[in-house]
Amino acid sequence: MTFHWSDPQDGILLFLLVLLAIACSNLWFFKRPFASFRISHWPQVAVLIPARNEAHNLPQCLESVSQQDYPGALEVWVLDDDSNDGTGEIATQFAAKDSRFHYLRGLPLPEGWLGKHWACQQLAEATKAEILLFLDADTTLAPSAVQKAVATFELDQIDLLSLVPYEVMQTWGERLIQPFFLWAMLAFYPLGLAFRLRWADLSFTIGQFLLIRRQTYFAIGGHAAIRSIVVDDLALGRNTVRAGFRWRLMDGGELVRCRMYRSWREVFAGFAKNLFAVFNYRVLPFLFVLGWLGWVFLQPWVVIGMYGLGIPSVFSLQKALEAVLTSLTLFGLIYARLRIPVYLTLFYPFTIGISVLIGLYSCILTLRGVSAWKGRRLVKPRIRWL
Numbered sequence: 423m424t425f426h427w428s429d430p431q432d433g434i435l436l437f438l439l440v441l442l443a444i445a446c447s448n449l450w451f452f453k454r455p456f457a458s459f460r461i462s463h464w465p466q467v468a469v470l471i472p473a474r475n476e477a478h479n480l481p482q483c484l485e486s487v488s489q490q491d492y493p494g495a496l497e498v499w500v501l502d503d504d505s506n507d508g509t510g511e512i513a514t515q516f517a518a519k520d521s522r523f524h525y526l527r528g529l530p531l532p533e534g535w536l537g538k539h540w541a542c543q544q545l546a547e548a549t550k551a552e553i554l555l556f557l558d559a560d561t562t563l564a565p566s567a568v569q570k571a572v573a574t575f576e577l578d579q580i581d582l583l584s585l586v587p588y589e590v591m592q593t594w595g596e597r598l599i600q601p602f603f604l605w606a607m608l609a610f611y612p613l614g615l616a617f618r619l620r621w622a623d624l625s626f627t628i629g630q631f632l633l634i635r636r637q638t639y640f641a642i643g644g645h646a647a648i649r650s651i652v653v654d655d656l657a658l659g660r661n662t663v664r665a666g667f668r669w670r671l672m673d674g675g676e677l678v679r680c681r682m683y684r685s686w687r688e689v690f691a692g693f694a695k696n697l698f699a700v701f702n703y704r705v706l707p708f709l710f711v712l713g714w715l716g717w718v719f720l721q722p723w724v725v726i727g728m729y730g731l732g733i734p735s736v737f738s739l740q741k742a743l744e745a746v747l748t749s750l751t752l753f754g755l756i757y758a759r760l761r762i763p764v765y766l767t768l769f770y771p772f773t774i775g776i777s778v779l780i781g782l783y784s785c786i787l788t789l790r791g792v793s794a795w796k797g798r799r800l801v802k803p804r805i806r807w808l
Contacts, residue, residue, distance in 0.1 A: 431741040434718050438748040441609045445756055451613040452759065454673045455574040455585070464494025465576070467568060468551035472541035474503035474796050476559035477512055479681070484516045484523070486562040492569045499548055501526040503541045524548070537798055539645040539654050546636070546644055554639055556632040560681055561587060567677035571633055574672070581638040581667035582659060584627035585674025588761055595686025598769060599693060601762050602777045608756045613671060622660040626671055629655030631678045638667050650801040652699035652793075675761050690780060695795050697777070698784040703803045705785065712781045719774040722746050 469487055473480055480500070487498050500523070502510035510527065517523040526548060531540055546554055553572065557563075567585075575583050589604065591597045607626050616624035632655060642665050648657040662669050683689040701708040725742035728735045753767040766773075787793045791802040 429741075431722075431737055431745065434721065434745050435741065435748065437718055438745060438752060442748060442752050442755075444612045445609050445752055448608045448611075448613050449755065449759055451617065452586075452608065452671070452673050454676065455570040456577055457570065461573055461576045463576075464492070464572065465552035466495040466497070466550075467492065467553045467555055467572060468545075468549035469496065469498045469555045469557055469568070470542065470545035470549070471498070471500045471557050471559055472503055472538050472545060473500055473505065473509045473513065473559045474537060474541070475505045475507045475509060477505070477508040479560040480509055480512045482562050483557070483559050484512070486564075487557070488516070488520055488523075489565050490563065490568045491565050492572070494572070495551075496522055496568065497549065497551060498523045499526060499545050500524070501528050501541045501545050503528045503537055504531075531798075534801060535649045536652065536654070536801060537796070539649050539651075542654070543645040543649075546639055550636075552636055554634050554636055556629060556634070558630045558680065561630050562679050564677045567631075567674070570677060571631070571674075574670075575633055578670065579668065580670050581635050582627065582662045582669040583633040584629075584655070584659065584669070584671050585631040585633075585678055586628055586671065586760070587630050587678035587680040588675040590679055590681040591762075592681075593685055595689045596683055597763070597766055598772050599689045599776055599780070600682065601757065601760075601766060602693075602773050603696075604760050604762070605753065605756050605773075607671075608759065609752060617670065620663050620666075620668075622663040625656075625659045625663045625669060627655050627659030627669065628671070629658075630680050630682075631674055632658070634658075634662070638662060638665075641665060642667075650803065652800060652803075653696055656700065673759075691795070693777070693780045694784040694787060695793060695800070696784070697781045698788050699803070702806070703788060704806050704808060705789075706807050708781070708785060712778050715774055716778050718745075719749055720771055722749070723771055 490496060500513035502513060513525045517525040526544065528541055528544060531537055542556060571583060571585060589600055591600050611624060611626045642661040645654060647661060648654055651657040659669055683692055698708055722742040722745035725735055725737045725739065729739045749770060750767055753770045754764055757764050757767055788803065789805065793800040
């Protein structure tokens with residue numbers, strides 16, 4: 423295959439091949455936690471769960487935590503962040519029947535803080551455990567989840583470990599949109615290089631299951647240092663890397679399950695909250711990436727459609743078909759690795775197109791200062807053009 427730099431279709435193909443190479447390397451570096459438990463000391467672990475209006479998720483989450491077969495000391499802290507749906511009552515009931523469980527009622531939200539960040543900071547300060555496990559209320563754990571995660575944590579001498587859960591998707595809104603951020607993780611972040619170089623901007627962490635040493639957490643300033651940053655999981659991971667600590671992102675699909683959203687409206691709002699924030703609110707780089715994604719993954723389909731309708735085109739049908747085949751391979755490999763139904767690969771143009779639209783909407787909401795989540799207005803960030 424010969425590439426001509428002046429040919430935009432060749433640019434698309436070359437870019438896709440680079441992404442495919444990154445994805446193939448990540449098939450090796452995206453490992454599962456160790457099954458071996460040969461460690462001499464099982465540190466005390468505190469499972470920390472911030473919960474705001476999570477009555478529909480919390481019972482299953484807490485029940486799965488109560489069934490952990492962790493050999494060491496395990497305690498569970500649930501903070502009710504000003505809920506009005508019975509979240510506090512559920513947490514109180516678990517605390518009453520299991521001495522490992524503790525209930526906290528959150529303090530009023532200070533100026534300049536985001537709600538979840540304030541809840542996580544309070545939870546971390548409430549425990550003296552050696553290891554902190556931040557867990558979202560919409561997750562459930564396999565009985566061996568904490569044991570395997572801590573074994574990996576100790577044997578590999580990690581300071582922060584993030585497990586990527588199996589994402590449960592039941593509506594078409596979830597199926598079409600939610601795979602995007604997991605796909606982007608394995609397509610754009612070369613994990614082997616990121617682990618070796620320890621560049622903060624190459625790190626990727628997911629807050630649904632995030633294990634961190636207590637001393638590391640407070641050494642980097644905890645959530646207080648990122649109190650107004652929407653993507654707290656990414657920010658916490660990058661602060662960890664900047665401080666010289668060791669991190670890993672691993673496949674937790676067999677150990678952790680998560681149902682992030684339950685409708686088209688919820689998944690749209692969730693991505694609108696996060697997409698622009700991932701780029702640290704840099705307008706021009708964000709718009710360039712959105713435009714480039716649309717060009718790379720949608721332009722070949724436009725060319726194929728033009729040929730199908732008999733409309734003359736300056737672009738090559740063969741190269742458009744090669745780009746589509748490469749894209750299908752890229753999405754198929756990553757979806758199969760993440761246990762996402764592979765048939766959804768056929769819908770990748772919709773996933774890309776909808777995600778681009780959500781990204782534009784996310785940018786507009788932020789520029790207008792009207793972004794909100796769970797009934798709270800988000801702190802307006804500092805906007806930068808470059």
